[in-house]
Amino acid sequence: MPVPTEERSSPSDSLSEPRVLVIEDDTALTTVLAKALAARGFSVQVMATGQAALEAASVEAPDVVVLDLGLPDMDGIDVCRQLRAWFANPIIVLSADGDEDRKVAALDEGADDYVTKPFSMPELLARLRVALRHRRTSAAVAADGVIALGDLVIDVGAHAVAAGGAPLELRPKEFELLLLLARNAGRVMTHGALATRLWGGPAVHHTESLRWHVMHLRKRLGEGAERPRLVTEPGVGYRLIVSS
């Protein structure tokens, strides 16, 4: 059955058909993406330029954006920055291998995750699912100063953390780190972003201590089916993932 390369649905909050905006100028790739995503129940809109995409995003407010960093009219990083000024939903960046600096720059500008080309559809779909799941969890916990991720509960005001009902003893820096990652659950936090917020300095001086704190925090968090995992994104940063 032929599937149109561009599909729109009326704006709705229906999570059964998440709306994804694909910003990519290669028509071959967008054809594959549109068909594959539509087949999995996504409502897909494709834009080939940054300008058109920014306009489309402001009208449609998609649930998730897939953004190629190499666009014909604008730098993808600028698109990311402009989008992030008002857009709260996840942005997943497509980047070419070897573009590590740009990938990190995009994450620092507010992108949530990245996929390196060439990628497989299962890989991209897995990232989309993680991004959408965390969008919902973070929306659910925002209000009362208590963050619950899986069986991990962080009482921000009381500086208290409990995992599976048992209290966790964390050092102040470990608590700060966990809080940062939990508030951005599912998002890749770059070394630079974490170091700046924990120590107020550039990443080069702190990557090693960051590594050390992550190692300890990971040990304290422990493992479990409901326990969020502190995942290393090698060469880029860290993120907290809630198991599905």
Next chain:
Amino acid sequence: MSTDLGRVRRWRPGQLGAVIVAALAIAAIDAALAAAGDRVSRGTQALVLLVPVLGAAVVAGRRAALAVGIVAMVGFSLVLPPVGSPKVRLADDLVALAVFALVVIVIVVTFVAGRIEVLNNVERQRRLLLRSVSHDLRTPLAAIGAAASELAEGNHVDDNGRAMVELISRQVGQLDRLVANLLSLNRIEAGALKLNLQPVDASELVRHVIDQRTEATDTPIDLRLAEDLPTVRGDFTLLGQVVVNLVENAIRHSPPGHAVEIATAHRDAYVEIAVSDHGPGVPVDQRMAIFEPFRSGGNAGTSGIGLAICRAVVGAHAGTITAGAGADGGAIFTVRLPV
């Protein structure tokens, strides 16, 4: 793609302004001298010719225009008889000399610097070309790879078809690595290998590289990774490329069904990554030569640059890479990186 190879350097407004100011300064001195004598000095004559010469050189940027102008200027000023008292003549000669010096500077800057700029242009265009080639190659690769993975995922094809689709995925991966290697070789040759240094855990690096491998092969990969390794300061992406190249090399030389082993260890002041296979091994007399570019020993399916890139990247990290033999004669490639 257009080039500027046939042209000389174009002057920037600031540089042109400096030359004009210098010419005007000389003209002022010259006017004073001319007032002391009873006729137009050599310096003034030279200066009168300097303007069209400069103009021709700047506007046309052609060698011929500049050459004709210079010859005319030098000849004309030599033919003119000297003027005024010996003192004025000496000063006049100095001014004429200054004019010539200015002309020489203009020539040198126009042609020599022009040459350098042309070379820089060639280099820049080479880089741009490679960048765009890599982009143009990788864009369709991304679409092919995504499409193949989508076909393999669903019930679109039978088992035969799935085998074909997996073959496509594997070849896409191989092509992409080839493009990555070509890009790295280009950067290495241009002396533009910039390391993005950060603490790297070798075991984490190997695990990441193996996790990223999407294509299935007949060759199992055994990991023997040391935990709690000290980190090395390195470029994660480039070192990852080294591991990828070594693993692909080992898989290529492995008999089907035989495992490739990757081990990490901490030895003295080094962290070691060793990749070994159970293939035919590397003859003793070739253990240095295989790291030269385009020396893959006639083996099909390789570009012969993978190991050369490994050596260049490891060298840039002040480390070493060696080829040796395991107990059964298979190859062992050992990378040592300083802690």
